[in-house]
Amino acid sequence: MSFLTLDNVSHYYFTTTGYTKALDEINLSIKEGEFVSIIGPSGCGKSTILSIIARLMKQTEGEIKLRNESIINSSLNIGYMLQQDYLFPWKTVMNNILLGPKISENITDETKRLARKLLEDVNLSHTENVYPSELSGGMRQRIALVRTLITDPEILLFDEPFSALDYVTKLKLENLVAKLMKTYNKTAILVTHDLGEAISMSDRIFLMEGSPGRIAKTFNVPEELRNEAPFFVRRHPKYQPIFDEIWEQLSDDMSDETERKV
Ligand code: ADP
Ligand code: MG
Numbered sequence: 001m002s003f004l005t006l007d008n009v010s011h012y013y014f015t016t017t018g019y020t021k022a023l024d025e026i027n028l029s030i031k032e033g034e035f036v037s038i039i040g041p042s043g044c045g046k047s048t049i050l051s052i053i054a055r056l057m058k059q060t061e062g063e064i065k066l067r068n069e070s071i072i073n074s075s076l077n078i079g080y081m082l083q084q085d086y087l088f089p090w091k092t093v094m095n096n097i098l099l100g101p102k103i104s105e106n107i108t109d110e111t112k113r114l115a116r117k118l119l120e121d122v123n124l125s126h127t128e129n130v131y132p133s134e135l136s137g138g139m140r141q142r143i144a145l146v147r148t149l150i151t152d153p154e155i156l157l158f159d160e161p162f163s164a165l166d167y168v169t170k171l172k173l174e175n176l177v178a179k180l181m182k183t184y185n186k187t188a189i190l191v192t193h194d195l196g197e198a199i200s201m202s203d204r205i206f207l208m209e210g211s212p213g214r215i216a217k218t219f220n221v222p223e224e225l226r227n228e229a230p231f232f233v234r235r236h237p238k239y240q241p242i243f244d245e246i247w248e249q250l251s252d253d254m255s256d257e258t259e260r261k262v
Contacts, residue, residue, distance in 0.1 A: 001067065003032040003187055004053070004155060009062035010212075011048055021212035022048045025062070028206060028215060030189070035181055037190045037198035037205045039250075045213025046191040050157045053189070054078050079153030081161045085144040087132040093119075093143055094128045100151040111150065118146040121180060138169035145177065149184065156181070156188040162197065174201055174230040195250065199242055200230035207249055219246055 011023040022045045038046050052059045064071040087096045101111045119125050122142040162170040178201050181188050192198050198205050203226050209216040222238045
């Protein structure tokens with residue numbers, strides 16, 4: 001059964017001078033435990049899709065369903081992780097992590113145990129009492145991930161969470177996130193402009209085109225790549241063929257710019 005379904009979802013942004021059609025009849029369906037990516041040019045509506053799923057705003061048309069029921073009245077717990085970590089600088093790492101449980105008045109010994117376990121999972125046990133300003137960008141994103149996971153979300157939305165990090169840190173974080181999503185059997189949607197990242201982390205990839213945003217094509221990542229850690233996917237013999245196949249679609253509009261010689 002489908003876990004999350006977008007059914008003919010269209011979205012318009014209205015401004016004082018007119019409107020932008022950001023999404024045009026998006027249809028997609030995600031299974032429980034699946035990891036999917038959305039890729040496409042800047043401005044094609046990727047973040048709009050995540051904001052609508054997160055219920056930060058309502059789509060103009062169409063419906064979103066969770067296990068075949070409208071999402072509007074559901075109590076779906078969503079985790080949302082962005083490029084910026086939004087940690088509070090005046091709170092320690094532990095207090096940043098316990099923010100969600102604190103708001104829902106749910107800090108128990110069990111929550112604290114889970115916080116420590118998750119910190120261990122991301123190799124940051126030693127940072128419990130330090131402040132975010134003492135940590136690197138990659139460490140802060142790992143803390144943001146723990147803060148997201150502690151609320152036990154049923155679905156995780158990642159909006160370019162690695163794009164501000166240096167390459168090595170980014171690769172390490174891809175591995176870590178992929179592993180945690182499998183360990184805790186989470187459903188996840190990743191928005192990225194990095195095709196390699198999408199292939200190495202996902203089961204399926206939705207390629208979007210812009211103005212207005214549509215799903216141009218869906219790609220299944222080969223079975224052999226799905227259970228490999230992202231770092232090793234990039235070296236797998238099946239990686240390059242799927243990269244080339246998607247790249248061909250991506251670069252359709254810019255064929256003049258992809259000549260072999262510079
Ligand atoms: P992406 O994440 O793929 O870069 P977005 O979802 O942010 O794309 O934006 C899709 C389109 O909607 C773009 O044309 C963008 O300019 C427009 N848009 C996004 N947010 C707003 C907003 N708050 N008001 C008006 N237009 C917006
Ligand atoms: Mg965006």
